[in-house]
Amino acid sequence: MVEQQFASGDRVRLVSTLDDTRSHLVGVLATVAQVLAGNETVLAGVAFDGHSGRWTMVRGVDELELVEAAGTTVSFLPRR
Numbered sequence: 001m002v003e004q005q006f007a008s009g010d011r012v013r014l015v016s017t018l019d020d021t022r023s024h025l026v027g028v029l030a031t032v033a034q035v036l037a038g039n040e041t042v043l044a045g046v047a048f049d050g051h052s053g054r055w056t057m058v059r060g061v062d063e064l065e066l067v068e069a070a071g072t073t074v075s076f077l078p079r080r
Helices: 020-025
Strands: 011-017 029-034 042-048 055-058 062-068
Touching (some): 055 062
Antiparallel strands (some): 011 029, 029 042
């Protein structure tokens, strides 16, 4: 499995989620607002187009698709 890499400013789309509270955001474009380097749980904090606030995307729950890269990526490697 290839680890996802995102940077602030990247444009992403929520492809799928296991969280019913975010199911209405599947297919919606978003901008990555925050990445937490080294965090093994959080993919990124994102702001969805047309929706207020920021949402935290979680590994194993949310799947994001990179639409357009806009910055320097941060690699998230699994802990050994």
